[in-house]
Amino acid sequence: MTGLCTDLYEIRMAASYLRRGMLAPATFSLFARRLPPSRGFLVAAGLADCLDFLERLHFDAAELDHLADVVHLPAGDVAALAELRFTGDVWAVPEGRVVFGGEPLLEVTAPLPQAQLVETALLNFATFQSSVASKAARCRIAAPEADLIDFAARRTHGLDAARAVARASALVGFAGTSYVQAAREFDLPAAGTMAHSYVEAFPDERAAFRAFAEDFPDSAIFLVDTYDTPHGVRTAIEVAGELPRGIGIRLDSGDLGELAVQARRQLDAAGLTGARIMASGGLDEHQLAALVSSGAPIDAYGVGTKVGVSADAPSLDSAYKLVEYDGRPVMKLSAGKLTAPGAKQVHRGTAGRDDVLALRGEPVAEGREPVLEPVMRAGVRTSRDDSIRAARRRFEQDLRWLPEQARRLTDPTPVGVTWSASLHRRAAELRRTLEIRHGVRAEVAPP
Amino acid sequence: MTGLCTDLYEIRMAASYLRRGMLAPATFSLFARRLPPSRGFLVAAGLADCLDFLERLHFDAAELDHLADVVHLPAGDVAALAELRFTGDVWAVPEGRVVFGGEPLLEVTAPLPQAQLVETALLNFATFQSSVASKAARCRIAAPEADLIDFAARRTHGLDAARAVARASALVGFAGTSYVQAAREFDLPAAGTMAHSYVEAFPDERAAFRAFAEDFPDSAIFLVDTYDTPHGVRTAIEVAGELPRGIGIRLDSGDLGELAVQARRQLDAAGLTGARIMASGGLDEHQLAALVSSGAPIDAYGVGTKVGVSADAPSLDSAYKLVEYDGRPVMKLSAGKLTAPGAKQVHRGTAGRDDVLALRGEPVAEGREPVLEPVMRAGVRTSRDDSIRAARRRFEQDLRWLPEQARRLTDPTPVGVTWSASLHRRAAELRRTLEIRHGVRAEVAPP
Incomplete structure (x- = not known):
């Protein structure tokens, strides 16, 4: 697994950023926009492969030659990509935990070219493996x-x-x-x-x-x-x-x-x-x-x-979206694809069985617990128990927490996710700014 | 890709065959039993990976240790597997050609342990890649x-x-x-x-x-x-x-x-x-x-x-079935899973636009052409043009042949596949023999 395991546009954008010195920290959020109709919950999976990929990210000599000779990147771009490694931070939902639509599965904060370049692989691992883990979880529920x-x-x-x-x-x-x-x-x-x-x-x-x-x-x-x-x-x-x-x-x-x-x-x-x-x-x-x-x-x-193959839902409507660049929150206004700005955290109700999507820095209220954890700092995995056994314990625990309407196999209803007041405020402010700047009116706010 | 890229039961069966000297040639046929309802045809794909896998098949030292220490195979089995390579013949539908339910995508003839061991990988490559090629072909039809x-x-x-x-x-x-x-x-x-x-x-x-x-x-x-x-x-x-x-x-x-x-x-x-x-x-x-x-x-x-992900049909009802062992045709009688005995060939009507599933040795009638070709002999690829360009030419040609009802995107009807008189006769005779031997009555014959 190396640097060319990505979409061409990631390489083009990374090269452009490198050329322009756009190296400030960017935060990308990876999430499923909504759950497939047949799912009341997702089980987070794929993180281990994501972190392996980030640890190993590099372009080898033959790949650099390919970028020069076939993709026609100039020598300066190729030299810059030759030096590139992943040096960022990652927060993530640990494998085995349940998540819902709009909640980040993971968030990457890294110099913009790095954070951009890894989009394809991270989306791939998280989408596919969470799809399968969720389908398999439903089988566990069916035949405990x-x-x-x-x-x-x-x-x-x-x-x-x-x-x-x-x-x-x-x-x-x-x-x-x-x-x-x-x-x-x-x-x-x-x-x-x-x-x-x-x-x-x-x-x-x-x-x-x-x-x-x-x-x-x-x-x-x-x-x-x-x-x-x-x-x-x-x-x-x-x-x-x-x-x-x-x-x-x-x-x-x-x-x-x-x-x-x-x-x-x-x-x-x-x-x-x-x-x-x-x-x-x-x-x-x-x-x-x-x-x-x-x-x-x-x-x-x-x-x-x-x-x-997760036959009835072989993929998720997943996205890896820029939510902050150089300290400035960003969002897009595209029809049906409005995103929430800023680094985030999920505050899970331990008694109430609902989730609040909040900005990362917000205090966690009594009776709630944060779901995302720091899993990589400056390109190095934090010391956590990322064994299959530990993931299974987390899954068993979350399964006990999961309300019946989300667990059920037919016509399930996911746990509700509301936005914190601060996230609402930030999204509204940013929307206004962007609407004025781009002369448009975006659709109304999500939940 | 090596010997452990398979299901455990393949290794167990291969070990058992090796131990018992059951090394006579076996022919397995790989086919989709029927097409997904939304498909009027399949496009054969995955053969290149199948042949690569067969050429490279072996167990390395660490894998043999695993089989001894963890799978607990006795030393004799491990020694026999250490020597195992693929030395068989393969007939296949070239990539890019269209095929229908019940028609072999490929047939392997090899000493029984080898032919058995490769089941998982061959099914995987052929099923997945043909699924995707077929879905992509429908996009080509939609936007030519x-x-x-x-x-x-x-x-x-x-x-x-x-x-x-x-x-x-x-x-x-x-x-x-x-x-x-x-x-x-x-x-x-x-x-x-x-x-x-x-x-x-x-x-x-x-x-x-x-x-x-x-x-x-x-x-x-x-x-x-x-x-x-x-x-x-x-x-x-x-x-x-x-x-x-x-x-x-x-x-x-x-x-x-x-x-x-x-x-x-x-x-x-x-x-x-x-x-x-x-x-x-x-x-x-x-x-x-x-x-x-x-x-x-x-x-x-x-x-x-x-x-x-071939979203509406992410897999095929594919099978890899023993059809002949040591010169003796075989079939199973399982409910809904009756198979056709013997090595086979597809005789395609070049004018009539229908297929006949025949025994491999049968003469090809005027106005028909054989679809399966020899692609590997004694473990070595035959010299054929297996480039993407050649596959694309085959696909374009077959697409012109494909009748409208099979091409259409909604409620398509696949081309009809009938059995030759010889295949019918062989299946009927074998069914009678098996019914008598096992004291059962199998369901009536397929088409």
């Missing part, structure tokens, strides 16, 4: 007792995305992932059974189950639906009788709830009361909730594509 | 005369995905990308203007436009909507009067069609008839079509998020 396993690697948007999905789902309490590379990097439990092809490669189902149990006696989970599920369960039970240790089964097609009830009955009748039932196949939070509420005896779910 | 620029990098699922999106959209004729890293890797035109933050960092719009034109006289495209679009256009015109070369403008909010008409009028009245108008902001194929059919005078579109 079951083990959820990330099965998404085959259908995420690239293998890098599979890595991020494994991590984002772990942040909200997924029990493991099928993707070995991510399990290794993040020290997550790797999980996996067998595919239909395994069953088909043997002369019959029984031979396949027997071979698998012999090779993996500690994880003999049989996929029972290749030909016919009840028949497959009977075969699994017969093979289990020959084994010293227990078995499990996986259902991957058909009416999972009904098949699970039937399989549970077959297994119990055979004395295999400890045999676990896993289900998979295009599941999302709504299907999980339906299975759980029907009382389906399913112990674990493999959850793949729908979470891995 | 305009320049379309990929603006998606900030909201793709990771930066690796941004790279793949730039390439997939170039395959179907996008004119450039904002993502510098991809422009460099694939030798695509990089495009970019200025952000709202640039305008805001200067005391006023005029100062910003002036500075930008001075720094980038060859690409002075002014973003005119930061405060008020008609006012921004007036400012752009004034600044243009001071410049030796032409300007362009970009609209990024509001009613783009109406604002473009107004801006065109302002520009023309000022004699700037050559000034190009670019529009961006959450565009997809439907909005492009509406703008084009309204006659909006827009020369270029920045198309971002909606294509970059």
Whole structure:
């Protein structure tokens, strides 16, 4: 990950700023303008990759040559970019915490060229990973007792995305992932059974189950639906009788709830009361909730594509907006895209369950807590616990705080976010100034 | 990209096969079971990454240690995996060609452990990149005369995905990308203007436009909507009067069609008839079509998020299914997931505009052409033109072939795919054999 991992216009603007000595501190705020209609909350994720990116930001020699030869930047610009590193400060919502529309996920304060250049990567990491963490969180809400396993690697948007999905789902309490590379990097439990092809490669189902149990006696989970599920369960039970240790089964097609009830009955009748039932196949939070509420005896779910691409909301209406430059608050007045000026903080009601968007310096009232924390100072990470375990604790805590109308899976209503009096005042003053200067009338103020 | 970039079960199955000497050739077929309802066709993409992955497949020393220490594979398995390389054959639909539900995008024939191990990566690349290429193709259909620029990098699922999106959209004729890293890797035109933050960092719009034109006289495209679009256009015109070369403008909010008409009028009245108008902001194929059919005078579109995540169909119902092992055709009978046995070929009607799914060895009838080509033999790429330029030519040609009902953006109907008599016969025979062996009755045959 290096300097060219950005949009061309960031490089052009950074070069222009460098040339003009516009190096004063700029603050950019990264936020989702509003939540997708199907979301009552977002879970902050992607910060770890953002901070890694900022720490490593530079242009290597070949990249500088490209900027000179292909992008046609003059030698002066190229020399200035060669020296560029990220030396700014970052405040952010820690991973695992819930956030709402209009609230900053992170804010960068740095010399203008640096702060501009990193826009593309920061938006990308925060948008994508928060989308997936939020979708995965809804699955946790749908099936709080079951083990959820990330099965998404085959259908995420690239293998890098599979890595991020494994991590984002772990942040909200997924029990493991099928993707070995991510399990290794993040020290997550790797999980996996067998595919239909395994069953088909043997002369019959029984031979396949027997071979698998012999090779993996500690994880003999049989996929029972290749030909016919009840028949497959009977075969699994017969093979289990020959084994010293227990078995499990996986259902991957058909009416999972009904098949699970039937399989549970077959297994119990055979004395295999400890045999676990896993289900998979295009599941999302709504299907999980339906299975759980029907009382389906399913112990674990493999959850793949729908979470891995956040199928019903594969992106957020996110933005990275300049809110202050050289001590001067700024905002844009574009139709439908009015932004709030200045560095900000979210004051969360610990009892009242509402949020106030305030200017960063404002005092936090009794019964509220600030949500954004300083996570990088002068280009160096502050010492914080940014482990997956810590994020998961924050998520569990926020989930208890989250009101029912925001938690619910269908037609959720996000927690209300109001602006502090000071933020209102600053926005109104600035709007007036800009309207006069640009001879326009902007739309009325947001909440 | 190495051996651990896969699901755990692939490694377990491969280890089991290796242990049992199940090394006979296996053929797997990768296909989308059916198209998303909003798609009348798919554009094949992702093959280049698939072949790269196959060429490089191996486990390095640290990965082998991980398999021994964490995954607890015995030393024999680890030693066997250490030797594993991909030595198989691949037939595939060349990138840029259109395909339909049930038609193989690619087929792998290799010793069973190798062919199994690569499932996750091949599915991932083919599914994701074909999804995006198909969405981008619909944008091309919507706005055939305009320049379309990929603006998606900030909201793709990771930066690796941004790279793949730039390439997939170039395959179907996008004119450039904002993502510098991809422009460099694939030798695509990089495009970019200025952000709202640039305008805001200067005391006023005029100062910003002036500075930008001075720094980038060859690409002075002014973003005119930061405060008020008609006012921004007036400012752009004034600044243009001071410049030796032409300007362009970009609209990024509001009613783009109406604002473009107004801006065109302002520009023309000022004699700037050559000034190009670019529009961006959450565009997809439907909005492009509406703008084009309204006659909006827009020369270029920045198309971002909606294509970059293939927003209305962010994944495909794709599968990688064993169809033959050791000379024996196989199929599964799972509810709703019945597969067609054996290695296959698509016979495309060059006049009739329909496809026949046939067994690979079958003769191709007069008036039809085979769609899959051999792209790798014994682990080595065949010499083919796999450039973006060649893929684009294939796409343009197939687009001319594609019937109107499959091309149309709303309620499209894909081209019909029927099975050859031989494929029907083979599937029916195999189904009977499996039903008898497993004591079940499978559902009736597909088309």
